[in-house]
Amino acid sequence: MEAMISDLLAGFPDAVLSAQSTFRAVMEAMARPGTIQRVAATVGVPSGLTRAAAALALTLFDHDTPVWLDPALATGPDVATWLKFHTGAPVVAETVRASFALIRDGGLLPDLESFALGSGEYPDRSTTLILQVASLGEGRAYELRGPGIDGAATLCTAIAPDDLFDRLAINEELFPRGIDVVLVHDDSMVAIPRTTRLVVAGG
Amino acid sequence: MNAPTYNFAYLDEQTKRMIRRAILKAIAIPGYQVPFASREMPMPYGWGTGGVQVTAAILGPTDVLKVIDQGSDDTTNAISIRKFFAKTAGVTTTTSTEVATVIQTRHRIPEASLRAGQVLVYQVPIPEPLRYLEPRETETRRMHALAEYGLMHVKLYEDIARFGHIATAYAYPVKVNARYVMDPSPTPKFDNPKMDNCPALQLFGAGREKRIYAIPPYTSVVSLDFEDHPFTRYKFDAPCALCGAADSYLDEIVTDDKGSRMFVCSDTDYCEGRQAAGHRGSQAAAPHKEAAHD
Numbered sequence: 300m301e302a303m304i305s306d307l308l309a310g311f312p313d314a315v316l317s318a319q320s321t322f323r324a325v326m327e328a329m330a331r332p333g334t335i336q337r338v339a340a341t342v343g344v345p346s347g348l349t350r351a352a353a354a355l356a357l358t359l360f361d362h363d364t365p366v367w368l369d370p371a372l373a374t375g376p377d378v379a380t381w382l383k384f385h386t387g388a389p390v391v392a393e394t395v396r397a398s399f400a401l402i403r404d405g406g407l408l409p410d411l412e413s414f415a416l417g418s419g420e421y422p423d424r425s426t427t428l429i430l431q432v433a434s435l436g437e438g439r440a441y442e443l444r445g446p447g448i449d450g451a452a453t454l455c456t457a458i459a460p461d462d463l464f465d466r467l468a469i470n471e472e473l474f475p476r477g478i479d480v481v482l483v484h485d486d487s488m489v490a491i492p493r494t495t496r497l498v499v500a501g502g
Numbered sequence: 503m504n505a506p507t508y509n510f511a512y513l514d515e516q517t518k519r520m521i522r523r524a525i526l527k528a529i530a531i532p533g534y535q536v537p538f539a540s541r542e543m544p545m546p547y548g549w550g551t552g553g554v555q556v557t558a559a560i561l562g563p564t565d566v567l568k569v570i571d572q573g574s575d576d577t578t579n580a581i582s583i584r585k586f587f588a589k590t591a592g593v594t595t596t597t598s599t600e601v602a603t604v605i606q607t608r609h610r611i612p613e614a615s616l617r618a619g620q621v622l623v624y625q626v627p628i629p630e631p632l633r634y635l636e637p638r639e640t641e642t643r644r645m646h647a648l649a650e651y652g653l654m655h656v657k658l659y660e661d662i663a664r665f666g667h668i669a670t671a672y673a674y675p676v677k678v679n680a681r682y683v684m685d686p687s688p689t690p691k692f693d694n695p696k697m698d699n700c701p702a703l704q705l706f707g708a709g710r711e712k713r714i715y716a717i718p719p720y721t722s723v724v725s726l727d728f729e730d731h732p733f734t735r736y737k738f739d740a741p742c743a744l745c746g747a748a749d750s751y752l753d754e755i756v757t758d759d760k761g762s763r764m765f766v767c768s769d770t771d772y773c774e775g776r777q778a779a780g781h782r783g784s785q786a787a788a789p790h791k792e793a794a795h796d
Contacts, residue, residue, distance in 0.1 A: 315509065423524070
């Protein structure tokens with residue numbers, strides 16, 4: 300049975316300004332890879348999503364952006380129903396069609412090459428992964444370099460899959476095609492655009 | 503009251519989302535031109551509709567906005583865009599490069615160094631650096647995909663063959679992050695070095711041509727040149743006639759119909775700041791006393 304509207308969690312309290320502040324956080328994250336940005340807006344969070352993932356969905360998703368949900372999110376009805384009501388984004392089963400992929404269980408992350416990587420002429424037509432991780436700010440240290448980083452940046456995080464950065468090495472081979480990732484935890488986010496390179500992974 | 507009301511910062515939310523997604527991809531692929539569904543704005547193409555749409559998509563109530571046109575805060579275009587956002591978004595506006603969080607610009611980069619956290623939004627007329635060399639979009643797309651930029655070097659070489667030096671003085675092509683050749687918009691090449699390793703985020707919006715591109719902070723931006731004809735930033739013969747600055751980009755002002763002229767800073771905020779600090783040029787009058795804008 301379809302959920303009643305009254306059962307649905309709220310979206311943003313202020314659709315305009317909450318989306319604006321969340322966008323500035325993700326724009327800053329994308330412009331300064333490795334830095335932790337926070338979502339200031341309050342938002343209804345369906346079970347399975349983190350606050351930052353929910354806020355990003357309301358900020359960036361709409362009828363123009365097919366969304367792929369990982370099995371951990373697709374099995375429960377909450378997330379799909381909430382997304383459909385608040386954003387109108389079509390949920391798709393094929394990873395290659397997705398503008399965005401929401402991933403709760405990174406351990407089951409599909410092969411990155413199964414997502415849209417863009418074309419040489421249009422590398423922007425690629426999937427952005429929104430990956431929920433166990434922590435941002437503590438955990439294993441990763442030293443990153445690339446555009447947006449003054450020298451090197453150190454990101455501490457506990458990520459599944461633990462070989463995520465090894466898998467993201469395809470970004471170097473494929474550039475300008477590639478996958479952009481936003482790691483989210485609670486109300487925090489860190490972006491790893493396709494230009495960011497792992498220098499050293501610490502303990 | 504039935505007066506028409508507008509959404510915050512004029513654009514509707516669906517349009518802002520579309521532009522915001524394009525901005526994120528533009529940052530992720532430095533120098534690559536992301537197509538976007540440019541809207542009609544309440545000003546004609548050529549007046550900065552691309553920059554205005556980018557600014558509208560990023561602007562928040564706590565931002566402080568500065569708008570410059572050819573370096574000046576006081577021209578019609580700059581004033582009307584500043585008023586547009588003061589009215590539709592209620593943001594604070596300023597003429598100070600230092601204070602601004604978002605700076606929309608046409609054809610100049612401010613003289614004062616930009617800092618981390620600032621966003622510089624360029625108004626771009628022709629985003630495609632290869633367009634005058636190859637009119638077909640399908641071909642220029644492919645040239646970018648293959649990083650096939652020989653034609654651009656031929657163009658610069660032809661400058662040398664005809665004039666003895668690279669005569670391109672504005673919209674001087676740059677290579678971003680050692681990959682994409684990009685048009686820095688018609689800024690004088692004097693400003694090109696400021697784009698390299700800049701702490702601020704640089705966003706470019708072309709409204710008529712429907713393209714958005716970006717340079718993330720701390721990204722390499724190299725002006726194209728040759729080993730035996732390196733890129734040079736021209737130097738002016740005289741300092742600014744008002745503030746005496748010898749390091750700024752100067753505008754030529756014709757002062758009568760007998761060929762008299764003076765050279766003054768194109769960046770009005772920089773020039774006013776120097777005059778307020780007591781610097782004087784050869785034609786400086788009384789200390790600068792213009793009231794604050796707005």
